[in-house]
Amino acid sequence: MRVVLVLDHAHINGGQAKVALDSALGLSARGHAVTIFAAVGPVDPRLEQAGIRVVCLGQDDIESTKNKLAFAAQAIWNRKAAEALGDELQRYDPADTLVHVHAFAKSLSPSIGVPIAASGLPCLYTMHEFFLVCPNGGFYDYPSEAICHRTPMSLSCLGTNCDARSYPRKLLRVVRHVGLDHVARLPDLFRHVITISALQERVVAPLMPKGTLFHRVDNPISVTKAPPRSGPPGDFLFVGRISTEKGAPIFAEAARRAGVRPVFVGDGPSAAELKVRYPESVMLGWKNAEQVQALMREARALVFPSIWYEGQPLTVYEALAVGCPVIVSDACAGREAIEDGENGFWFRSGDPAALAAHLSRLTDDALADRLSRQAHERYWAGPLTVDAHLDRLEQVYERVAREAAGRRPIVGARAGGRAAATIAAETPPRALR
Structure with a gap:
C-alpha cells in the first residue's frame, strides 16, 4: 500500500x-x-x-x-x-x-x-x-x-x-x-x-x-520498560505548557493549601506570574524526553490538572509507564487511563480544594508506593507501543x-x-x- x-x-x-x-x-x-x-x-x-x-x-x-x-x-x-x-x-x-x-x-x-x-x-x-x-x-x-x-x-x-x-x-x-x-x-x-x-x-x-x-x-508511547522505582517518592510534578487552560495555577494553589512543593517542568505564559505568586514553586523549564522520564520515575505523582478537553495526553501514559501515579482532572481524556484510587486519582476540574485533598492523601509514602506499583503493572499489561499503534x-x-x-x-x-x-x-x- x-x-x-x-x-x-x-x-x-x-x-x-x-x-x-x-x-x-x-x-x-x-x-x-x-x-x-x-x-x-x-x-x-x-x-x-x-x-x-x-x-x-x-x-x-x-x-x-x-x-x-x-x-x-x-x-x-x-x-x-x-x-x-x-x-x-x-x-x-x-x-x-x-x-x-x-x-x-x-x-x-x-x-x-x-x-x-x-x-x-x-x-x-x-x-x-x-x-x-x-x-x-x-x-x-x-x-x-x-x-x-x-x-x-x-x-x-x-x-x-x-x-x-x-x-x-x-x-x-x-x-x-x-x-x-x-x-x-x-x-x-x-x-x-x-x-x-x-x-x-x-x-x-x-x-x-x-x-x-x-x-x-x-x-x-515511547518509553522503555524498566523495573518500578525502589526509592522513596519525591515531589509532585507538573509537565507541559504552563498556562491557564492546562491548569497550572490550580496546581500551584492546591499545593500551597496542601503544604507541599509544586515542581513545574516546562514553560508558558503563566510561568512568570506563578513564580511571583507562589515563590515556593520550582520551575525547571523544558527538559528532553529522557530527563522528563527520569523526573517522573522519582516523583510522588504527576499532576495533570487540565481544564479543557485533551484528546489523549501522552504525558499521563508516560508517567504510568515509569510507575508514577497520576492525579488528573475529570474534564480531560487523561482520566480514561486512571482507575480512581488504584493508579492515581480523579479530581473535580478547576477545583484547587479537591486537588489539594488528593495531594494531602499522597503525602502518605505507603499509599504513594502502592499506587506507583499499580501504575507500572497496569500500564505494562497493555502498553501503547509503536507496534501496537501500527x-x-x-x-x-x-x-x-x-x-x-x-x-x-x-x-x-x-x-x-x-x-x-x-x-x-x-x-x-x-x-x-
Whole structure:
C-alpha cells in the first residue's frame, strides 16, 4: 500500500507531528510506500534516511511568518498547498493508495480537501484536536477560562470571543470554517475518522455527518520498560505548557493549601506570574524526553490538572509507564487511563480544594508506593507501543481501502458482462506516472 500522510509540519514540533512522523517511519519499515506532504520545514532527516518521499512546500506557520496579513489569507485558503497536493495525488492509483490527513490548521488550510476529493483516493482523518468541527479547534473559551459547550458556528458561537488572542482572529477562523464546511466539505469527505479517546468521540460524534465511522487508534508511547522505582517518592510534578487552560495555577494553589512543593517542568505564559505568586514553586523549564522520564520515575505523582478537553495526553501514559501515579482532572481524556484510587486519582476540574485533598492523601509514602506499583503493572499489561499503534493503523487502513474498492466501478462490466468485469478486476494497478 502507498500511504500519503498530510500534515502541517515535516518535523516534530508537537504531539501531532510526532505521531504522524513516527507512524511514517514505522509503516515504511513494515514495507509500505510512504509519502509525506507538508507545508512547513525543515524536514526531519530520518525520513530521507528511511527512503520516504517528502514533499515540503517551505511555507510559514503563524509562529514563523513575517507577514501576518499574507498568512491570514493562507490560513483561510492555501492555494499553493491545494495545487501542489493535487499534482502529487495524480501520481497515485486509487487501487493501492490511501490519503491520511493528520493536520491542516496551522498552515495547509482546508483547501487540501478539494484535491483529495478530486483524486478519488480513499482517505481518512485523525482528530488530534477539534478543528474539523470547532472554529478555534479546542471547544475552549479562553477569555472565560472554561470549556465551551456552544454549538459550533451557531449565532451564540459567532457572537462569542473565545479566541486566545482577539475577536478579529476568531472571525478569521470563522471564515476559514465556512470554507472548510461549505467549499472543501471536509466533514463529508472524511467518512472515516480516527479518534484517540472515548471522550473525543463523544464530543464530536453529534457534530459529524450521519454515517461517519469512528476508529479508535491510541497514540504510541515511547518509553522503555524498566523495573518500578525502589526509592522513596519525591515531589509532585507538573509537565507541559504552563498556562491557564492546562491548569497550572490550580496546581500551584492546591499545593500551597496542601503544604507541599509544586515542581513545574516546562514553560508558558503563566510561568512568570506563578513564580511571583507562589515563590515556593520550582520551575525547571523544558527538559528532553529522557530527563522528563527520569523526573517522573522519582516523583510522588504527576499532576495533570487540565481544564479543557485533551484528546489523549501522552504525558499521563508516560508517567504510568515509569510507575508514577497520576492525579488528573475529570474534564480531560487523561482520566480514561486512571482507575480512581488504584493508579492515581480523579479530581473535580478547576477545583484547587479537591486537588489539594488528593495531594494531602499522597503525602502518605505507603499509599504513594502502592499506587506507583499499580501504575507500572497496569500500564505494562497493555502498553501503547509503536507496534501496537501500527497494528491497529493497518487494520483501519485495510477497512478504508476495502470499502473504497467495493465502491469503485469495474471498468467494462456493463459493456462486456461478467467476463469483462473479471478481466478488469484482475488487471494490475497502473504504475506510478
